[in-house]
Amino acid sequence: MTQTSPRIDLGRTIRAMRRRADLSQRELAEKSGVPQATIARIESGRAVDPRFRTIEALVAAVQGRIVMSVPTVNGGREVGGGTEAEPVGHGVVGEGGQKTCGLPAVPHDELRDAVGRRYPAHLDAWPVHEPKDWPGAWWADWYNLPPERWPLPLPEATYERNRGYRDRRRRAERVRREFSVRQVIEPGRSATSWRFVAELPDGELVGELRAHERTLHLAYGGDESVWPRDLVLDGVLVAGEHRRLGVGRGLLDALLRRMAEVRIGTVSGIAEGPGVNFLAACGFRIAAHRPLAMCLALPVSPGPGPPPSGR
Incomplete structure (x- = not known):
């Protein structure tokens, strides 16, 4: 009996690859020639069986490659097989019987906006608990207001559109995690x-x-x-x-x-x-018995001309 190989989650994989390339759906559509509406249907799971040429164009646009493997038989049991979308330099991993691309998943995929839509995959979305979590709360830095006095209601989540800020944020996360x-x-x-x-x-x-x-x-x-x-x-x-x-x-x-x-x-x-x-x-305390750093500044009046020669 031959078992059917688990299918790759195309929506999750395309979103992860798009995030890796830092592309919006519109930018990916321009690079691949695939309509943005088609990309949206694939990522949301509404496109059940997209054409192979469509997936090939999307993967090529983010400088990835598609790898196909033929199943081999070992003692009457099928081993391997399937079609995998793989970015250059990254392997394919499988967890819980699901095949997916060996890229980190989009970290905020579980967040939804007020009408139930996902936030853009290539951006960094995060939940908003208080004004300091929201870039739109410009007033939070200057006023210590109680919630009933906030001039604007806080959203449940937000994201940063500025690419330079995004890159610095991701760089900071990498340094914090890897140093x-x-x-x-x-x-x-x-x-x-x-x-x-x-x-x-x-x-x-x-x-x-x-x-x-x-x-x-x-x-x-x-x-x-x-x-x-x-x-x-x-x-x-x-x-x-x-x-x-x-x-x-x-x-x-x-x-x-x-x-x-x-x-x-x-x-x-x-x-x-x-x-x-x-x-x-870090726990240091001022020690009265230790020397103190001290400084003596002499009064100097800057003149318009060069200093005297000393003659």
Whole structure:
């Protein structure tokens, strides 16, 4: 007995491939020559059996390929088979007896607007719970209004049409999800110098932390073994476009884990501006017995001409 291979979910696959290519239905229609109405019917499942040439044109428009495999017989049992839409460089996965393209599914497919329609697949839609979740709530940044005073009703979900903002948002999600932290041990560098880096899988550096151990016995005298080991935080640097993604916190957490491993119980640092809030959020407290960062500014009156020669 021959079992029928499970069919690929064309609607879900086309939506996922369109999102990967960052194309709206209208843009995909222009690139493929397939009417937008046909694309909408395929994605919604209303086109039960679209023509092969139609699917071929849609897949080619997003630089994908269609792979066909012939089933083989192993001991009287059919193995493999079927037709698969596959983007270049990505495999095909099957879950729960369903075949689908090996692309991430559209994350907001379950969201619907007021009339039950899906939000555009190539955009990033998200639910709206309070004004800060909605870009249309321009008034939320300046006024702390109770719900009964909101000038506009909040939608159940929203999305961002600006492509540059979309790209930055997706890039931020990738960095938050994929960055990892490791301690760097460099030949020739003193063992009392600590360095941690945060990087992406492709090796791109997104943050760095440096610290050093203080040798208290040199300052206060006595046997080195009686003084507790102490760390000074030299700096936590995070690339500007990757801030507020948890990179700095990940670097500091790695430092604290390493401190616990080698039984160092104290780390101190000098911060200013946003760095103060960052260290406070990570558990640092102002220590009165530590030196303070201080500055002396001399009065200088800028003159219109060059400085005197000193003659």
